[in-house]
Amino acid sequence: MNADMQVAISHLTKRFGQRLVLDDVSLEIDAGQTVALIGPSGAGKSTLLRSINGLNTFDEGEIRVGSHTLLPNRSHHGCPGARQVRRLLGMIFQDFQLFPHLTAIENIMEAPRCVLGLSPADAHQRAMRLLDRVGLGDRAGAYPQELSGGQKQRVAIARAMAMEPRGLLCDEITSALDPELKGEVLAVLEDLKREGLTLILVTHEIGFARRAADRVVVLAEGRIVEDGPPGQVLDEPQMPRTQQFLSQMLI
Amino acid sequence: MVRLPAVALWLALLAPEQPTLAADAPKERQPPLRWAADAEGGAPYICKDPKNPNLYVGFEVDLAAALEKELGRRIEFVQYDFKSLISGLQRGDFDLAMNGIEVTPDRVKAVRFTRPYYVYSLQLVVRTAETRIGSIEDCKRLGATVGTLEDTAAERLLDQEHISKKVYGNQVEPYVDLELGRVDGVLLDLPIASYLARPNPKLKFVGPAIAPGYYAIAFRKNQELLAAQFDAALDRLAQQGKLRQIYEHWHIWNKLQEQLANGEHVDDFLRESGRQWTFDRYFPLLLEGAAMTVWLTFSSMLLAMTLALPIALMRLYGPAPVRLLATVYVEFFRGIPVLLLLYFLYFGLPVIAETYALPVSLKLQPVLAAILGFGLNYAAYQAEIYRTGIASIPVGQWEAGASLGMTRLHIFHRIILPQAIRVILPPSTNDLVALFKDTSIVSIIAVEELTKEYQILAKSSLKYLEIGLVTALLYLLMSVPLGHLSRYLERRWGKGR
Numbered sequence: 101m102n103a104d105m106q107v108a109i110s111h112l113t114k115r116f117g118q119r120l121v122l123d124d125v126s127l128e129i130d131a132g133q134t135v136a137l138i139g140p141s142g143a144g145k146s147t148l149l150r151s152i153n154g155l156n157t158f159d160e161g162e163i164r165v166g167s168h169t170l171l172p173n174r175s176h177h178g179c180p181g182a183r184q185v186r187r188l189l190g191m192i193f194q195d196f197q198l199f200p201h202l203t204a205i206e207n208i209m210e211a212p213r214c215v216l217g218l219s220p221a222d223a224h225q226r227a228m229r230l231l232d233r234v235g236l237g238d239r240a241g242a243y244p245q246e247l248s249g250g251q252k253q254r255v256a257i258a259r260a261m262a263m264e265p266r267g268l269l270c271d272e273i274t275s276a277l278d279p280e281l282k283g284e285v286l287a288v289l290e291d292l293k294r295e296g297l298t299l300i301l302v303t304h305e306i307g308f309a310r311r312a313a314d315r316v317v318v319l320a321e322g323r324i325v326e327d328g329p330p331g332q333v334l335d336e337p338q339m340p341r342t343q344q345f346l347s348q349m350l351i
Numbered sequence: 352m353v354r355l356p357a358v359a360l361w362l363a364l365l366a367p368e369q370p371t372l373a374a375d376a377p378k379e380r381q382p383p384l385r386w387a388a389d390a391e392g393g394a395p396y397i398c399k400d401p402k403n404p405n406l407y408v409g410f411e412v413d414l415a416a417a418l419e420k421e422l423g424r425r426i427e428f429v430q431y432d433f434k435s436l437i438s439g440l441q442r443g444d445f446d447l448a449m450n451g452i453e454v455t456p457d458r459v460k461a462v463r464f465t466r467p468y469y470v471y472s473l474q475l476v477v478r479t480a481e482t483r484i485g486s487i488e489d490c491k492r493l494g495a496t497v498g499t500l501e502d503t504a505a506e507r508l509l510d511q512e513h514i515s516k517k518v519y520g521n522q523v524e525p526y527v528d529l530e531l532g533r534v535d536g537v538l539l540d541l542p543i544a545s546y547l548a549r550p551n552p553k554l555k556f557v558g559p560a561i562a563p564g565y566y567a568i569a570f571r572k573n574q575e576l577l578a579a580q581f582d583a584a585l586d587r588l589a590q591q592g593k594l595r596q597i598y599e600h601w602h603i604w605n606k607l608q609e610q611l612a613n614g615e616h617v618d619d620f621l622r623e624s625g626r627q628w629t630f631d632r633y634f635p636l637l638l639e640g641a642a643m644t645v646w647l648t649f650s651s652m653l654l655a656m657t658l659a660l661p662i663a664l665m666r667l668y669g670p671a672p673v674r675l676l677a678t679v680y681v682e683f684f685r686g687i688p689v690l691l692l693l694y695f696l697y698f699g700l701p702v703i704a705e706t707y708a709l710p711v712s713l714k715l716q717p718v719l720a721a722i723l724g725f726g727l728n729y730a731a732y733q734a735e736i737y738r739t740g741i742a743s744i745p746v747g748q749w750e751a752g753a754s755l756g757m758t759r760l761h762i763f764h765r766i767i768l769p770q771a772i773r774v775i776l777p778p779s780t781n782d783l784v785a786l787f788k789d790t791s792i793v794s795i796i797a798v799e800e801l802t803k804e805y806q807i808l809a810k811s812s813l814k815y816l817e818i819g820l821v822t823a824l825l826y827l828l829m830s831v832p833l834g835h836l837s838r839y840l841e842r843r844w845g846k847g848r
Contacts (some may be wrong), residue, residue: 182753193750198751201773211757
């Protein structure tokens with residue numbers, strides 16, 4: 101069960117022109133783990149996350165998610181491998197990317213209906229359950245522009261969850277939110293973690309990483325510089341690059 | 352200082368005018384009158400004498416000579432392009448125009464016509480081997496194309512009867528094309544037909560003479576005095592039988608000419624016919640034109656929209672050669688005037704089919720050519736609107752759809768297009784209103800939409816202002832709701848953003 105959802109990244113290299121964004125990155129994440137990816141901006145955190153979802157191409161290495169493999173230099177549009185990986189791992193974006201022409205509940209129903217072929221009634225039932233779960237049962241008919249940032253992000257999580265993925269990739273999902281709204285989104289994540297979902301988070305929330313993550317991976321200049329439990333990496337960092345980064349975060 | 356001589360001159364002119372001109376004035380001292388006509392291919396009216404190219408012959412040359420004698424004043428010929436005779440007269444390039452000019456209501460407003468000097472009728476001519484066409488009604492029924500001369504009563508008759516026409520700049524070419532099979536018949540004034548077609552064994556007259564009308568000499572409005580002298584002179588020539596002599600010599604005399612001696616005045620006849628165009632007579636015709644305008648607009652827009660989406664998608668997502676193809680389409684059709692396109696589709700395609708002996712004739716019906724022309728033209732504009740609209744949707748929306756496992760087609764259809772439509776809609780309805788008014792240029796390929804109908808009716812009735820206002824009202828009645836429709840659609844589709 102666990103082995104079929106392992107995420108295994110090996111020797112991943114990605115260049116933007118001359119710039120090396122990911123430099124021979126290898127990382128294995130077991131099912132049910134919550135992993136926080138931290139590091140200075142430009143370290144390649146988001147690129148790594150997007151690569152796992154097939155939204156980026158990469159130049160060398162490979163990514164395996166369960167039994168599916170993403171290979172280098174291949175457009176993932178219409179690639180069945182990428183579609184399978186996306187079924188296993190949903191993605192949440194920093195800027196929500198809700199569909200503005202659809203209501204909250206329609207946003208959630210769209211993919212189950214057209215990808216899974218659910219009946220409107222079943223899709224509606226599933227969407228309502230998820231909205232209740234993220235605490236937005238009363239905002240089902242609201243359009244995205246009528247929702248606060250925190251509410252939008254909770255709808256986006258419900259939308260990803262409607263496809264019943266085994267894990268979520270979260271790309272700085274609280275960065276665009278006011279401090280008082282971050283809590284409601286992080287609470288939803290903790291709830292999902294308890295359910296056993298694999299969570300891979302690119303985040304700047306050091307406090308949340310310490311509390312909720314099983315593992316913290318520090319990325320700098322396209323390489324993994326430190327990898328371990330939060331208590332070790334955040335409180336007793338071994339590498340000077342990690343120490344430097346954390347001291348900047350605390351200022 | 353200035354006033355006195357002016358008043359004196361007036362008095363001198365008013366009082367003894369008639370006797371002065373008739374008797375006392377030394378005839379040789381008056382400057383010759385300048386008479387304009389078009390001698391290019393102008394037989395039997397006026398053309399160069401084949402025996403002596405320095406001289407002109409024709410029944411109008413003989414008539415001018417008779418008038419010269421009657422008035423005791425020299426008349427000098429000036430070569431002038433037929434189409435510009437009326438404007439040239441008004442500009443003062445010459446004194447009179449006599450060149451088979453048909454008396455029509457719009458011309459009566461512009462110039463002072465003398466009494467008529469010839470009663471013309473229109474004669475349909477077909478090829479000798481022709482069996483299907485025996486009358487102008489047959490042409491209409493069979494959808495035959497009839498050649499004629501530009502801006503003549505014959506052309507107007509063809510327009511009124513909705514007969515497909517081919518219009519020429521001179522009177523020789525239509526008969527040449529008829530022989531070659533490019534047109535099915537030629538409708539022109541009887542004198543022309545008599546001279547150019549009757550001697551030709553390959554051509555024959557069919558049907559009765561149609562819609563008689565008058566030729567008269569045109570003067571400027573302020574030349575009342577001179578025109579009155581010509582009226583009198585023409586009357587004398589008719590009474591003396593001189594006109595009959597001339598016309599018999601040119602083989603253009605017929606029974607119709609006998610009414611010339613009756614002294615009927617053209618203006619009265621025309622004003623009477625103008626009065627007959629009452630509101631309930633012309634309004635249904637305008638409505639017919641309006642219906643054609645609406646049909647053209649919506650059919651063309653539908654075609655444009657259908658073509659535009661694939662073109663926009665080719666430009667956005669196609670491989671390089673496909674993208675280039677779509678770009679060439681857009682640049683080409685956006686870059687050429689729609690007028691030129693209409694001409695090409697209507698007149699050019701049949702020529703190509705004929706030249707290269709294609710198995711199809713490519714002779715498009717006028718309405719089809721119009722819809723095709725506007726459709727192709729507006730598709731270029733629409734494609735650009737679609738392209739920019741679709742491109743304006745953030746790439747994050749594609750990624751969000753992709754991360755949910757949706758296919759590209761699905762994302763486009765369910766996520767991108769509904770959002771792009773809001774961006775596309777306002778400029779598209781703008782295009783629709785523009786197209787609605789642009790359709791007025793299709794009259795050049797003989798489609799009778801609202802503007803063309805107005806032109807025909809106004810020229811026939813002289814009610815330029817009245818019918819013009821009704822026409823404008825009809826346009827507004829149609830375009831204002833279009834604007835409302837677009838705002839309604841924007842509100843409806845604009846929700847949720």
